[in-house]
Amino acid sequence: MTTSLLDAPVTGNQTPRIEHLPSDIWRSDGQEAIELAESAGLVLDPWQQYCIHHSLTFRRNGSWAAKEVGLVVSRQNGKGSILEARELAGLFLLDEEMIIHSAHLFDTSLEAFTRILTLIESTPDLDKFVSSHGGSVKRSHGEEGITIYRDGKKRRLRFKTRTKGGGRGLTGDCVICDEAMYLDSPQVAALLPTVSARPNPQIWYTGSAGDENSEHFGRVRSRAIAHSDPRLFFAEWSVDACGDYCSDPCEEGHDATGVPATDHPLTEALVRSYARANPGLGLRISVEHCETERRSMDGEAFKAERLGVGTWPVEGDAWRVIDEESWMNRYDPLSVPQKPLVLAVDVTPDRSRSCIAVAGANGEGLTHVEVTGRDERLDIRPGTAWVVPRLKQLMKEHRITHVVIDRGGQAGMFHDELDAEPGITVLTPTAREYAQGCGWFAGGVRPRRGNSPWIAHINQPQLTTAVAGADKRDLADLWAWDKRTATADISPLVAATLAAWGHHKVATKPRPKPKAAFR
Numbered sequence: 001m002t003t004s005l006l007d008a009p010v011t012g013n014q015t016p017r018i019e020h021l022p023s024d025i026w027r028s029d030g031q032e033a034i035e036l037a038e039s040a041g042l043v044l045d046p047w048q049q050y051c052i053h054h055s056l057t058f059r060r061n062g063s064w065a066a067k068e069v070g071l072v073v074s075r076q077n078g079k080g081s082i083l084e085a086r087e088l089a090g091l092f093l094l095d096e097e098m099i100i101h102s103a104h105l106f107d108t109s110l111e112a113f114t115r116i117l118t119l120i121e122s123t124p125d126l127d128k129f130v131s132s133h134g135g136s137v138k139r140s141h142g143e144e145g146i147t148i149y150r151d152g153k154k155r156r157l158r159f160k161t162r163t164k165g166g167g168r169g170l171t172g173d174c175v176i177c178d179e180a181m182y183l184d185s186p187q188v189a190a191l192l193p194t195v196s197a198r199p200n201p202q203i204w205y206t207g208s209a210g211d212e213n214s215e216h217f218g219r220v221r222s223r224a225i226a227h228s229d230p231r232l233f234f235a236e237w238s239v240d241a242c243g244d245y246c247s248d249p250c251e252e253g254h255d256a257t258g259v260p261a262t263d264h265p266l267t268e269a270l271v272r273s274y275a276r277a278n279p280g281l282g283l284r285i286s287v288e289h290c291e292t293e294r295r296s297m298d299g300e301a302f303k304a305e306r307l308g309v310g311t312w313p314v315e316g317d318a319w320r321v322i323d324e325e326s327w328m329n330r331y332d333p334l335s336v337p338q339k340p341l342v343l344a345v346d347v348t349p350d351r352s353r354s355c356i357a358v359a360g361a362n363g364e365g366l367t368h369v370e371v372t373g374r375d376e377r378l379d380i381r382p383g384t385a386w387v388v389p390r391l392k393q394l395m396k397e398h399r400i401t402h403v404v405i406d407r408g409g410q411a412g413m414f415h416d417e418l419d420a421e422p423g424i425t426v427l428t429p430t431a432r433e434y435a436q437g438c439g440w441f442a443g444g445v446r447p448r449r450g451n452s453p454w455i456a457h458i459n460q461p462q463l464t465t466a467v468a469g470a471d472k473r474d475l476a477d478l479w480a481w482d483k484r485t486a487t488a489d490i491s492p493l494v495a496a497t498l499a500a501w502g503h504h505k506v507a508t509k510p511r512p513k514p515k516a517a518f519r
Contacts, residue, residue, distance in 0.1 A: 005266050006288050012281030014046040016235040020224035022065040029056040033089035040123040047279035048082050054233045064202050066233035070220040071206040073237045074308050077280030079206055083176055084116050091155050096173035099157045104179035106161045113144040113159040162187045173198050180205035180217040188216050209310030218312045238308025239273045266291055277308040311484060321470050326446035335456040337368040342506055343403040344498035345387055346491040347410035349483055354387045355380040357495035359503035366456040369496040371463055380462050380492055388414055401425055404502035427502045435478035437501030466493035
């Protein structure tokens with residue numbers, strides 16, 4: 001571990017990696033809320049002020065510019081202070097009669113209640129609204145809350161633990177869903193109707209990186225990334241981590257090349273990643289703390305908890321990249337690949353399944369792709385031990401000489417063994433070549449106007465399901481299939497894409513010029 005890097009002064013990035021701002025903004029009450037929080041002893045960092053400024057914006061008609069607010073940031077960075085500032089503003093500044101703070105666990109809800117009550121009781125100007133103006137504090141289990149009277153109206157802040165029925169019967173002007181990565185559909189059904197009768201409600205979703213079950217939080221995030229919702233403010237602090245097709249070292253400009261092994265030394269790149277994903281770095285947490293977590297936690301857990309890299313579900317229907325009509329238009333039950341054939345293999349990120357695909361020109365000159373095998377014995381099977389023997393069998397039976405292996409993905413484990421085999425040529429695309437292959441494949445299914453399609457398939461269910469569930473990730477001026485956000489196992493699609501790329505490379509390879517006759 002490099003001592004100088006551990007001790008070097010470093011501050012987390014104060015602006016988010018992913019942001020989406022609401023449109024039609026007229027003014028913001030953010031500064032007043034920041035000053036109110038400071039009067040209560042809650043001094044906000046620049047990134048916290050950024051969130052308050054953009055979340056408390058209004059349109060000219062007096063309605064919220066951001067009807068929904070989403071915030072993704074790793075634990076211990078100070079997210080709770082933002083919620084405290086928002087709740088203080090709701091009680092003492094804004095025209096809100098009911099604020100509901102919900103959390104996944106009772107202990108988390110109780111801690112949030114205790115912290116804001118301490119802020120109010122330690123600030124005389126705020127405490128008098130409770131002690132001198134007929135206000136009250138409820139501390140009984142499940143009924144925690146604060147009531148004040150201001151401008152002739154009762155203002156209440158209630159703390160609830162989310163359940164299927166939690167929140168029913170309440171009417172909220174502001175609903176805060178903390179730990180939103182655990183928010184499920186029954187809880188949403190219980191909470192969201194609480195704002196339906198209010199003239200100008202606002203809903204907050206806050207938490208750390210989500211997983212495949214974070215459906216509601218994931219929908220909010222997807223809308224932000226797509227910039228499709230003018231009434232949403234969203235901010236995420238995270239790293240743009242490498243995927244399966246990045247080289248080592250990464251050539252695509254990502255923040256972190258996955259999760260280094262526990263014995264990997266601390267590097268400047270890692271420190272930059274910590275800063276990118278943790279705005280509280282240098283203020284509440286240290287590089288040394290991040291390093292301790294890296295050496296103690298499971299790699300995937302560390303990525304989610306400290307680097308903000310989630311395995312988010314995909315928002316929306318299937319066929320996000322290639323539409324169903326275009327794919328089925330390429331279906332030809334009589335298509336058969338002809339020699340020369342090229343094989344390719346792909347392995348899922350957890351190595352639970354592997355798939356072999358083949359590509360070759362059919363009788364019409366189109367590039368035919370399919371998963372090898374027949375009927376119920378298709379070569380998409382659990383594990384990896386079967387792959388190399390099956391590849392060798394296929395290559396011998398069909399006199400295939402070329403196989404495509406992506407060395408940056410899990411299939412890279414097969415490279416050296418196959419490369420050492422006589423008569424086998426292993427093709428290894430770079431990250432850029434793979435991305436070009438993805439675009440070429442998609443264009444072959446749904447070509448641009450003026451071009452003709454060049455992909456053919458026989459509608460194998462596994463391959464069709466993979467195409468339907470595929471999503472893509474941007475790589476500078478290109479894109480590639482994204483296994484993290486796909487809604488299905490896309491290894492058949494990835495293998496088919498690699499096989500098609502390899503076949504195109506082999507089929508278009510210039511033939512050597514004949515040597516001149518000896519004179």
